[in-house]
Amino acid sequence: MPAVRKLLIGIVLSIAMSLAQAGAYEEIIKAANGGDTEAVENLLKRGMDVNTADRSGSTLLMIAARNGNQPLLETLLVNRASVNRRNQFGDTALHLATLNARIESVQALIEKGADINPSGWTPLHYAVFSGSSEVATLLMAKGAKLDARAPNGQTPLMLAVKHGNLDLVRQLVDADADMDLTDFEGISALKLAIRLGNEEIIEYLRKVGAIE
Template sequence: MHPVIDRLRHLAFGLCLALTAGLALAQGSSYEDSLSSARLGDTRQLAALLARGIDPDTVDAQGNSLLILAAREGHTDTVASLLQYRAKLGWRNLAGDSALMLAVLKGHEAVVDLLLEAGAPVEHDGWAPLHYAAFEGRLAILDKLLARGAKIDALTPNRATALMLAARNGHVDAVRRLLRAGADTALKNDRGLTAAEWARTQGNTDIADLIEQAGRGRR
């Protein structure tokens, strides 16, 4: 082979390797930047990355999507931007949490509203948004989830209901809401405890009495 041609081929090969390495570096940087933007609520940077083609359903090592990261931190504008790019609403991380679940858990009501309006699922196997609302005693969010059709007696993996969780944690107003909505007072968790019995083990005797009274009134 002619030495000049051989040299040109080596130069072309080297240029190709350099371009590939540069592209990989740029992609890696964009990946990390997108995750950081979602976590920190840097909507401008994330919107620019999305416009350049970053996948709106990019996930981190724990399976947290960009939407989950933004929702968990309560970044309303960032969540809205991701929703414009049709980020998956029902995606759940390795722990089984969705964007809606973590927004509920943290009490980010404005984010909850955005996700519900976009059609985020309120019901699925395992822990669901209603369980987190009851666990934390978040009344307004509890009402919104029930209005969207969340199953009031849905069971967690340990067979706890929203009523049981609210009762156990001493959230009397949440208990009242759930009782008014028709929560079953007779169901038992995997330890064989009803909501009233679980409340009593935690010293929440007023809640236990309230639930037992409601149960008698339905017989």
């Protein structure tokens, strides 16, 4: 009987611990999404994993980067959060900071070793998608590959053309992006501009010597 009683007590304690951990998980995700840095810090001190992720695989660091919560992001980096983990969509914290034009977060993540040139869609693609010239400038200064190819073969320049952003088109060309590359369907930046009927970009690309 004592052995059975001991076993039952162990089971009860295990269940109680699991419930407590589940509650702490929900609490830390809620705190991160709500921007409550103090609550996240307290939960980390109680033993929660700094790389805790929500159901989409987005870690606390990704949440902070996406929301531009610099104090929380800095706290997580101090606690050695992984900077290069990806969520189920393939995004890292740097991708999300870039997509949302969080320049301070982008800088901090790069300083902590975030991969600027991962496979697939790169942070520079995301900077172009968001229309942030400032973030694009920072990424290029830190070594972002100008002609990186997305899964569909598009380069950041092609994406800038697609979104009709002449300023970013100029910025990428001035930085020596290859104007004559084509995507996996054989479409160049100029040909894409012609298809989209963007006369300003067509005129500019022809002026600087782009070919169809």
